[in-house]
Amino acid sequence: MSIPPRHLDAPHPDTIFDAGWLSLRRPADTAARAEPLNRLAHDWLSARAGRPLRLIDLGSGSGANPHYLAPRLPGPQHWQLVDHDPALLALAQGTCSAVCDRDGRPVGIDTRLRTLHALAEDDFAGSDLVSASALIDLVDEGWLVRFADACAYAGCAVLVVLSVDGHWVIDDGEVADPDDAFVRTAFNAHQQRNKGASDGAGRMSGPALGARAAPRLAALLEAQGFVVTLAYSPWVIHMVDIGQRALAAALLDGWRAAAAEQCPHAAARIEAWHARRQLALAHDSTRIEVGHFDLYAEPGVRS
């Protein structure tokens, strides 16, 4: 069931994602995820089984996260998928319509078209697990504090995966390009621009946390008494694979665009870097590694 929009101002352009991009990155996301965290979430939910489990996915996009998680977790499961993009939410409903839990029971899906800006303390009340993938690098400090508060209020587990850590390397067997570091720094600065994450009243406030988001969330949840596990979950992209090569090309274009927007005075330098790195991607042996963190947390002491 779709709930009417709640507080939907025009989203910031940097928080709108193309369905094609989400589908391109999905195999790399699946391969990167830290499997041991699924087991921790599984055990937490198993201990609460015997009644329908309530799970929330924030920033669902086209539904990749619940589609991945549901068959790895016990049930019966009821998911609430939240996003501010109606087209992606409609895709998510389709993606997840035939998804079953670990024991083959169909999973309940309910979509909520709303912005995450006005996150309230009791938004997760009654839920067993709150999850998100590729989301929290977009938010600011104030939002992350309110997110940790809401998780503590609900006493739920938290599984927040695929948050960028700010590192990437293009390994073509040669020494790194002299401008890799320049472009990476410009890109990371671009990621930390204000993306319209907001204070409780829905107003824009601070800069996005970017690469600092996952360690910061770990600290905030630990301060709330959660036991937190942080795991490294890098994309490892091999040019020999046609699909991965397309992802690499899209990444390179994205880094170029963001770096040029961040440093317009260096547009020619960035363009020259892009041309050199495109040549590197032409070799089957080239690989790209893009760093991410996965985070799992649950209240109190784990037995």
Ligand SMILES: C[S@@+](CC[C@H](N)C(=O)[O-])C[C@H]1O[C@@H](n2cnc3c(N)ncnc32)[C@H](O)[C@@H]1O
């Ligand atoms: C990088 S995409 C990740 C999508 C999906 N979780 C995945 O892993 O494929 C980020 C998602 O968060 C949503 N999003 C970003 N900012 C949001 C906000 N303020 N309120 C609601 N949704 C938001 C976007 O629409 C997009 O679907």
